[in-house]
Amino acid sequence: MLRLNDILDRVQQYNPDADLDIIKKAYVYSAKVHQGQMRKSGEPYLIHPLEVAGILTQLKLDEASIVTGLLHDTIEDTLTTMDDITDLFGAEVAQLVDGVTKLSQLSANVSQEEKQAENFRKMIVAMARDIRVILVKLADRSHNMRTLEHMIPEKQKRIAQETLDIYAPLANRLGIGWIKQDLEDLSFKYLRPTDYQDLHERVEKKKKASEKYIEEVQAILRAKLAENNLSCLQVQGRFKNLYSIYKKMRAGGIEFDQIHDVIAFRLIMKSMPACYEALGLVHTLWKPLPGRFKDYIAIPKPNMYQSLHTTVIGPFGDRLEVQIRTDEMHRIAEEGIAAHWAYKEGRASGAGDDAKKFAWLRQLMEWVRGLKDPKEFLDAFKGDLFTDEIYVFTPANDVKSLPVGATPVDFAYAIHSDIGDRCVGAKVDGKIVPLRYKLKNGDTVEVMTSPNSHPSKDWLSFVKTSRALARIRGYIKEQQREQSLELGRNLTERELKRFNVSLNKLIKTGDFKKTAEALGYRTEEALLVAVGYGKVLPTQILAKHVPPEKLADKEAVGVPRPAEQEEGAFTKIINKVTNRSAKSGVRINGIDDALVIFGRCCGPVPGDPIIGFITRGRGITVHTASCDKVLATDPNRRIEVTWDVKPDFTRPVTLRIMTTDRAGMIADISTAFSQKGVSIVQANCRVTTDDRAVNTFEVKISNLKQLDELKNAIERIPGVIEVMRS
Ligand code: MN
DSSP: OOOHHHHHHHHHHHOTTOOHHHHHHHHHHHHHHTTTOBOTTSSBTTHHHHHHHHHHHHTTOOHHHHHHHHHTTHHHHSSOOHHHHHHHHHHHHHHHHHHHHHHHHHHHOTTOHHHHHHHHHHHHHHHHHOTHHHHHHHHHHHHHHHTGGGSOHHHHHHHHHHIIIIIHHHHHHTTOHHHHHHHHHHHHHHHSHHHHHHHHHHHHHHHHHHHHHHHHHHHHHHHHHHHTTOOEEEEEEEEOOHHHHHHHHHHHTOOGGGOOOSEEEEEEESSHHHHHHHHHHHHHHSEEOTTOOEETTTSOOTTOOOOEEEEEEOTTSSEEEEEEEEHHHHHHHHHTHHHHHHHHHHHSSSTTOHHHHHHHHHHHHHHHHTSSOHHHHHHTSOTTTOOSEEEEEOTTOOEEEEETTOOHHHHHHHHOHHHHHTEEEEEETTEEEOTTOOOOTTOBEEEEEOTTOOOOGGGGGTOOOHHHHHHHHHHHHHHHHHHHHHHHHHHHHHHHHTTTOOHHHHHHHTHHHHHHHHTTOSSHHHHHHHHHHTSSOHHHHHHHHSOHHHHHHOOOOSSOOGGGOOTTHHHHHHHHHSOTTSOOOEEETTBTTOOEEEOTTTOOOBTBOEEEEEOSSSOEEEEETTOHHHHTSOGGGEEOEEEOOOTTOOEEEEEEEEEEOOTTHHHHHHHHHHHTTOOEEEEEEEEOTTSEEEEEEEEEESOHHHHHHHHHHHHTSTTEEEEEEO
16 A cells, blocks of 8 residues: 655656655645545545655656645545645645645546536636646546446446546556556446456466567567667567457457557667668568558657557468667656656756746646647547547636637637727737737637738638638638639720720620620629639630731730730739738749749749649749649630849649668658758658668758759768659
8 A cells, every 4th residue: 555655756856856744744634634534445535645756756747746646635625725735735725725626626527517617717727837737637547447336337438438438548548558558458348348367368378478579570670680780778579458459459350369550569769870781780680571561769759659560471470560769758658748847857057946847837738738639639539538628718707608719810800800800910918919819718718800901811811700701701701702703804904905906885785794604694694794804815805806817917815925024014903813921932923922823733842943824713823834633724715924032932843752771761861851951741661571661751951952952962872762842
């Protein structure tokens, strides 16, 4: 049984300056108020808070968290009040205890959602402010799962299901591997007792039978590393947790005996380059299975997990999974957020350095928010405990609920369409923020408006609510219609004028209306809009109003070639149809920041000669001048475009790099990228059967010169066979 002294010892070990007195005081207090209470197991209640605090010391958390662990049930289950906690242990602990208490209250009253709405909002805000609330709650749930046998079966199932649905994914999201595995295996045990028992026995049997095999594989790995003077901190051979094996069996519809990689071998290396070297050695030792190599070092998982994974055909012809990582990466894989906590705390200049601690907390929340897919993260917080909504306040303290990722623009439209349409800026908690700022729980938002302002197309890239999207799209559509009308009118007028026909006269006589109807449009205006969109060519209109023999006289019809343009007129038109605020990096006829789409076929980068193509209805696409696709099109619809880029402008480029399959290759290529200052968006490395590797990298390229230099640098790496831009 865990004792207070065990907890104090552990805390002192990882934090020699810790304030042990407050932990002792919390223990004494908890013992006093829980006096006489029993757990379902018949043990004194105090054991539970003590064990929870024990789990928190395994996560190496600070004193406030440990104290919260000891006190977490006092509000709920004893006569203790929040004021008592504040008086005795201070505001920080009180806030944490409050946060944990509210989480419990909420999960206990699932049916009273309405009543709990206000409480819920407060809770979310409290939690967003301090992640330790979640960590204490996870420790609480871990101990409850370990003692679940004392509950009635119905309750066991309900709690186990909730744990599997919410708490295990949460531990996974926070990167705390061991808690996630514990929670999964325990939930599995209560939800599917027969399957659990069966699998448990099989794995135990296999563990005994595999002892020798594991030792042999470890010995081969050690020898290979030593032979190459590569020092390795640890070679592990472990069975995966039961629930993950069970999930594999279920997913593949297969039996336990058919699962190949129930054992994971793990190499813990001294440095990151050593990981890649070790990977190379593993691949020379045993043949890798194509498509099974994953580089989570170059591209970490959202929960910060880093490791190299590969599956090879092992020494006995069976599949073998090897994970390679540094000891720091290993620690993060096991402890996740808690590891970062302890790590930063250890580096703080002194104990009780609140500013640093809170700076770190803020950083942590930034990290949580900065996850690539916040929806994925919040999906883990499902059920009644968490939602994917945030709650923000108006200056008058009204609450607005918005989806995660919502911006001040969403907020403005949530208040009133007119406020959305006219919004030019926003203040959050009194500070000016960009319109694309992602609102956080508890923010107080004030929208600044200007009577002459309009929705911008840029907003579409960041708004989250359907209300805002619909309003902005509606406005843009209307605006595009007006612009297209003007462009269509100008183009038609100019073409007709070349044959001394006046558009205005045609409209007055009603002839133009007939043309519109003949071409399938209800009104003259609709036809002109269609010309502006590129759906109808001016030549089609000319054909109705100019005799064919006259038309033949002048060969150049349709949109004039750039060289023949009367400068000014066309510029004005283009100016109208393009969105000047977009940072496209392309200039059309002297108009900077013209709104264009880059051809996916040729993917131009600054420095490539380019040409524009007027599409039917989708604006102007930009291709390289030599692109086959554009050369096959109507020359009359081409238009001169030039690069006009800002210093931070980049274009995505995909490079296919064919190499021999040698150790350290990927590390060398990655180094080349970073030396040229090129960031990798996506990477995919695949070893083909003939000892070749095909590596695809999507990178951000500033210009052609940088791309050429990068290609040269990669081509110089030994073992690189070909570098292709695709
Ligand atoms: Mn508890």
